Amino acid sequence: NWDTGDEMVEKFLDAAARGDLSQVSTLLSHVPSLTNQTGYSGWTALMLAARNGHYHVVENLLSHGCDKFIVNSSSQTAYDIAKFWGHKHIADLLGQTDDGCQRVLLGSHISPQENYFSRETLDRLSGKRTDEAWLEAKQRKPDTVYLMFSNLSPMVSTPQEDNSLCRFTYETVKDLLQKPATVLIFLGGIQETPAWFAFSTDEDAAELLKLCTERNCSFPKMPNRDLLKLNEEEAGIVAQARSVLAWHSRYSFCPTCGTSTKPEEGGHKRICLNSECRSLKGVHNTCYPRVDPVVIMLVIHPDGNQCLLGRKKIFPARMFSCLAGFVEPGETFEDAVRREVEEESGVQVGPVQYISCQPWPMPSNLMIGCFAVAISTDIRVDENEIEEARWFTRQQVIDSLFREASPAFIAPPRQTIAHQLIRHWIGMNANL
Ligand SMILES: NC(=O)C1=CN([C@@H]2O[C@H](COP(=O)(O)OP(=O)(O)OC[C@H]3O[C@@H](n4cnc5c(N)ncnc54)[C@H](O)[C@@H]3O)[C@@H](O)[C@H]2O)C=CC1
Ligand SMILES: [Mg+2]
Ligand SMILES: [Mg+2]
Ligand SMILES: [Mg+2]
Ligand SMILES: [Zn+2]
Structure with a gap:
């Protein structure tokens, strides 16, 4: 005996607040438009059920397509409310995405690892940068990985929408490494093996692409867009490699005296070729990659x-x-x-x-x-x-x-x- 719409909304909200699952489902099956109706202070049935810890009502409302992204007049979602009142199981339910993945709303657990470009996949092994014999031996190892950059873009293959880095062996790139314009940097390794290097070359891009056995390879033209299509591990490696290679490309002359400089220490330092230069006395930040x-x-x-x-x-x-x-x-x-x-x-x-x-x-x-x-x-x-x-x-x-x-x-x-x-x-x- 439901006469006015307002009364029905009130009944529905009250049932949700009391945790009366059978009344909630009966009302919803008769009048589906009740789902997202709001009462006092913009509270929905979902918020009321979440407030009072009625897990099964929340579940039922969600299955009826209740909108969990509505906020009340205090800008709280049902998730905020469940969390505040300590109903963790309900907050978890509300925090799920449609594909069952957790944490759609749980941004408060943000950790540095979650930012793109910030995953440290390789151990930088910075102590090895000054060990020339070790670096040279590593360069020739068959399992050593080389990444190729042209115009500060890494060669990637694009099997589908995503990009993945093309990895080269020493055999394939050794001739390129001999060219005077090539800059090689040591990136590190995963527990020392295999070692990873990146290099930049100014050889013809079309010729370089022929060196790769994979299909659909390219040097992306728009880093701001294309470098965002890597997986998290490779994005972290590119963040290191691209910044250091960009620094080499802009510091070919000494900022102190204008003489040419050359790479040292696995590509993590540049030193001035003028033996009188002030930058050679003591430690100078101009010799190291800038951030x-x-x-x-x-x-x-x-x-x-x-x-x-x-x-x-x-x-x-x-x-x-x-x-x-x-x-x-x-x-x-x-x-x-x-x-x-x-x-x-x-x-x-x-x-x-x-x-x-x-x-x-x-x-x-x-x-x-x-x-x-x-x-x-x-x-x-x-x-x-x-x-x-x-x-x-x-x-x-x-x-x-x-x-x-x-x-x-x-x-x-x-x-x-x-x-x-x-x-x-x-x-x-x-x-x-
Ligand atoms: N990852 C992210 O979510 C975002 C990243 N960014 C990055 O942050 C950078 C800085 O943000 P803006 O608002 O542009 O900075 P901004 O508000 O300081 O203005 C940029 C201006 O500052 C001057 N400037 C001072 N020091 C500079 C330096 N070391 N290099 C270049 N320009 C310098 C230049 O005149 C430049 O045009 C952007 O270039 C962009 O790459 C910006 C927004 C979002
Ligand atoms: Mg700005
Ligand atoms: Mg500004
Ligand atoms: Mg500024
Ligand atoms: Zn100098």
């Missing part, structure tokens, strides 16, 4: 439920990402976060918290990922750097990360630390 620190930050609104994202002109249409900027000399990364956010968006930032970092070999950045809490909210963008910056709500961010249908913006790809920071924020409980 540029960049802060990248998710700025969180003082209300805790919105974040600040910006877009550069060069971004694909509708993509918004975290603000970022180079650390300047004599600056802490907390200060760099405050300065860059203020410069680019006019927003002022108070507390800054480090989250995780990511090597970004384009050519040699280290992205230092932070959360930053805003203490002002008016946006005034620096149009030279940023086309637009906006506050986005948790619901908009959740829609963009997890739902298909026309979100308010497009998030950066999962391989970027920007994506991981945004996801990490969603995985944290709001307002609790």
